[in-house]
Amino acid sequence: MVSRKQERLLRYVEDGNVLKVKSYLRRHHGLSVTFRGRKGRSPLHVACSQRDDAITRLLLQHGADPLLQDHRGNTPLHLAARQAVKRGTRVYEDLVVPLRKSCPAAMDVLNREGLTPGDLLGSMKMRQQCPGAEEENETAKGQADREWYQKLSAECEAEFYTQCGRYEEDLSTGEAEPETYDTWADRLAREYAAKRCRGAGNSWSREQWAKEKEWEQQEQEHRRYLEQAQRLQTERAASHKQRYERGCAHIFGQGSPGTGTPLSYSDIPWPAPRGTVEEMVAVILHGVERGDPGVYRRYLRGQQVMWHPDRFTQRCGDRLAQADRQRILDTVIALSQALNRLADGAR
Structure with a gap:
């Protein structure tokens, strides 16, 4: 099969x-x-x-x-x-x-x-x-x-x-x-x-040398394209990480909005609002120093606490909009499980 x-x-x-x-x-x-x-x-x-x-x-x-x-x-x-x-x-x-x-x-x-x-x-x-x-x-x-x-x-x-x-x-x-x-x-x-x-x-004939020169020019142009694409990808990832951190501080921080304001799915500071769980984890880990195991594990523990289903429900459970409540909790559970797997692998 x-x-x-x-x-x-x-x-x-x-x-x-x-x-x-x-x-x-x-x-x-x-x-x-x-x-x-x-x-x-x-x-x-x-x-x-x-x-x-x-x-x-x-x-x-x-x-x-x-x-x-x-x-x-x-x-x-x-x-x-x-x-x-x-x-x-x-x-x-x-x-x-x-x-x-x-x-x-x-x-x-x-x-x-x-x-x-x-x-x-x-x-x-x-x-x-x-x-x-x-x-x-x-x-x-x-x-x-x-x-x-x-x-x-x-x-x-x-x-x-x-x-x-x-x-x-x-x-x-x-x-x-x-x-x-x-x-x-x-x-x-x-x-x-x-x-x-x-x-x-x-x-080699002149035609062969011309083809070789053309190939070298294409290779140089291709290199410039990749360098530009890498810069754009890095800038885009850094922008997503900054937006994620600002959203967490706004919703989960001490100065977060009051309980009278219901939170819909789009109000939750997801790392990648329209992405998969794997893409969310990629945003969370962007810029994290993995060469130092101690720093890496401490950062993962902080993210595990933030997205733990019980802790999330304590902080935001009363504020979740009823129409989006189940979808929000399902996404929190999936994200928490992905972070737990990463933490297990970092031990």
């Missing part, structure tokens, strides 16, 4: 978005990537059929099973071998080699046609020995270069939208990305340059 998380992962693999696949697997550590979707194909099958070597390597690192067979008995290595036969040596190096290293036994698995990946790769060798194969391979290399450049631009755009908050699921709080942006950009630049050099040698 495929879970909703696995369905979302499979959709990201089908879209070919390696950044979102990597981010999703990092946030959902331990999620199994070996499962069957449509036509009995796993995410690794899909990545191989789309010639996506980056996602293929990523799935293998997270334990994808190269021996899993689809409804036709094909393993991911069968699909990679067929792509290598069609596209040439470049696809063989990017897809077949990592799969063979990960699971050498997959080379001898028979599909329902009675063929192994080794049989398919044998036809590739015969094709390369035929007249005209060299010219065909050169054409395939040029096509692979264009596809790599388009994929690189798409990944840059996808990461920009992710950082700016276009994808809501990427806004959840989690551990920091192990690979920084600078490291990621440098690595992609080296891989791109290496792929171009393998296809064209050391002599």
Whole structure:
């Protein structure tokens, strides 16, 4: 039975978005990537059929099973071998080699046609020995270069939208990305340059240099976009935290309004009035120094006391508007439970 998380992962693999696949697997550590979707194909099958070597390597690192067979008995290595036969040596190096290293036994698995990946790769060798194969391979290399450049631009755009908050699921709080942006950009630049050099040698044409210059300009512009997005995100988070603290002082402080004024749901100083409990917790923890365990635990205890259901009812229970009373209490309980879980994890 495929879970909703696995369905979302499979959709990201089908879209070919390696950044979102990597981010999703990092946030959902331990999620199994070996499962069957449509036509009995796993995410690794899909990545191989789309010639996506980056996602293929990523799935293998997270334990994808190269021996899993689809409804036709094909393993991911069968699909990679067929792509290598069609596209040439470049696809063989990017897809077949990592799969063979990960699971050498997959080379001898028979599909329902009675063929192994080794049989398919044998036809590739015969094709390369035929007249005209060299010219065909050169054409395939040029096509692979264009596809790599388009994929690189798409990944840059996808990461920009992710950082700016276009994808809501990427806004959840989690551990920091192990690979920084600078490291990621440098690595992609080296891989791109290496792929171009393998296809064209050391002599680059003016068109190739122009494309390389254009890519560098896009990378610099992308960096500026991310820096601006980070500043805006930090300023927005600080503004939400200040509004939250002012609201708490106004409602829960000694100078709070009298009991004659009923409190509706919108009057309660929620950290994120229209957000989820996780987003509320993110606002509460913004700017809190987590490097000092003592300071962090004392701050959490203060927030636990503030949002404890019994303490909240003592302070504001008589002032709650009857129409919103149950909704307010349910939200207070959910927020209190989330803070208790954080406090338990900080011990």
